[in-house]
Amino acid sequence: MYPYGITTVFFLCKPTGGSFTENDETIASGYFALDDLPELSEDKGSKKQVEMCFKAYHNPNWQAEFE
Known part of the structure; x- marks a missing residue:
């Protein structure tokens, strides 16, 4: 069985x-x-995902990213 349509969501808590x-x-x-x-x-x-979360946290105008 293979996963299809995986979604990753990050929340600020x-x-x-x-x-x-x-x-x-x-x-x-x-x-x-x-x-x-x-x-x-x-x-x-990944570290890339963590870096994106830090950028989003420090940018009050951050827009959601979709791939």
């Missing part, structure tokens, strides 16, 4: 409380500067 709990998909959580990212699992997301 603000923490409101609670704490991280290790789970089946993620073993740790943290905040990182763009130039201090840990090694990424490239099958889940």
Whole structure:
């Protein structure tokens, strides 16, 4: 079976409380500067995607991107 029509969506969120709990998909959580990212699992997301999120966050006129 092959995946077709995969969609990736990024959301800007603000923490409101609670704490991280290790789970089946993620073993740790943290905040990182763009130039201090840990090694990424490239099958889940890329540095290019993270860079795009930083650009969007710092640009109040950012427009959604579609491929």
